[in-house]
Amino acid sequence: MPTILVTGALGQIGSELVPALRARHGADSVIATDLKALAPGNATDGGPYGHLDCTEVQQVHEAVRRYDVDVIYHLAALLSASAEAAPQLAWSVNMSGLYNVLEVAREYRCKVFFPSSIGAFGPGTPRDATPQVTIQRPNTIYGVTKVSGELLCDYYAHRFGVDTRGLRLPGLVSYVAAPGGGTTDYAVEMFIHAVRYARYSCFLASDTRLDMMYMPDAVAAMMDLMEADEARLHHRNAYNITAMSITPAELADAIRQHIPGFIVDYDVDPVRQAIADSWPRSLDDSAARQDWNWSPRFDLKAMTSDMIERLKDRLAAARSR
Numbered sequence: 121m122p123t124i125l126v127t128g129a130l131g132q133i134g135s136e137l138v139p140a141l142r143a144r145h146g147a148d149s150v151i152a153t154d155l156k157a158l159a160p161g162n163a164t165d166g167g168p169y170g171h172l173d174c175t176e177v178q179q180v181h182e183a184v185r186r187y188d189v190d191v192i193y194h195l196a197a198l199l200s201a202s203a204e205a206a207p208q209l210a211w212s213v214n215m216s217g218l219y220n221v222l223e224v225a226r227e228y229r230c231k232v233f234f235p236s237s238i239g240a241f242g243p244g245t246p247r248d249a250t251p252q253v254t255i256q257r258p259n260t261i262y263g264v265t266k267v268s269g270e271l272l273c274d275y276y277a278h279r280f281g282v283d284t285r286g287l288r289l290p291g292l293v294s295y296v297a298a299p300g301g302g303t304t305d306y307a308v309e310m311f312i313h314a315v316r317y318a319r320y321s322c323f324l325a326s327d328t329r330l331d332m333m334y335m336p337d338a339v340a341a342m343m344d345l346m347e348a349d350e351a352r353l354h355h356r357n358a359y360n361i362t363a364m365s366i367t368p369a370e371l372a373d374a375i376r377q378h379i380p381g382f383i384v385d386y387d388v389d390p391v392r393q394a395i396a397d398s399w400p401r402s403l404d405d406s407a408a409r410q411d412w413n414w415s416p417r418f419d420l421k422a423m424t425s426d427m428i429e430r431l432k433d434r435l436a437a438a439r440s441r
């Protein structure tokens with residue numbers, strides 16, 4: 121069994137990736153790490169957890185050496201809106217953190233997963249059926265760190281033989297962890313507010329079309345990519361993947377199939393709207409489908425049904441405590 125280190129494990133992805141990795145590889149094989157102290161009952165309970173600041177290379181070195189790590193899922197990063205509010209911090213966390221992980225991976229021969237994003241594209245990119253290989257000139261610091269991260273990971277693969285692999289992730293929807301400074305977080309917030317209050321004030325315009333995906337599909341894609349035959353990977357860093365291309369209005373309509381009286385108004389945040397407007401409306405993910413059999417399980421209808429059922433269960437459990 122490989123020993124796996126997950127950085128940023130308490131974030132939106134890590135909160136579902138860590139349990140999935142532990143189910144597949146065994147709890148003690150997956151070391152969850154983050155900046156924060158572990159809250160009791162956190163989704164990453166049930167296995168090793170440690171504090172790790174990836175901007176401190178010695179801490180990365182010590183974690184990989186101590187646990188004899190084989191694979192690193194490097195999730196620690198600032199997301200788009202948080203990054204735009206603190207670009208210098210975003211560069212430090214997103215780039216110095218990645219550089220430290222790659223340098224230690226080079227020394228200890230670890231495989232590395234890097235989460236790129238649709239944010240790696242910019243206003244000059246074809247916005248519909250965005251190709252796997254196309255113009256990448258993002259105008260956000262988040263996007264700059266994602267394009268730079270893709271290039272740095274590719275460099276470590278061909279220059280040093282580090283097995284780096286990445287995905288350009290769409291907006292991710294999860295019931296497990298609260299939104300964390302992203303632009304696509306409106307979708308998670310809309311579900312939570314629909315279940316709790318039957319109304320939501322959306323910070324993106326109703327017709328803002330973006331690629332989205334349910335977290336179980338994203339977690340499966342990461343694990344499948346990392347286990348794929350390396351010889352088949354024609355686009356290491358990073359593969360386009362998507363499950364649906366939707367707008368806030370379409371999501372609200374899907375939610376109303378379960379909560380008929382759900383009301384949405386639109387109070388647009390110009391910063392996050394500008395970020396969203398610089399991103400693709402839909403990705404072409406045919407390369408991932410061809411190279412390593414990518415295929416999502418959840419469409420908008422299935423995601424909405426599962427999210428609402430899960431959130432209602434969690435709300436009922438919270439009210440019964």
Ligand code: VAH
Binds near residue numbers: 262289292302
């Ligand atoms: C964000 N959820 O909104 C992230 C993601 C595609 C968006 O990278 O910043």
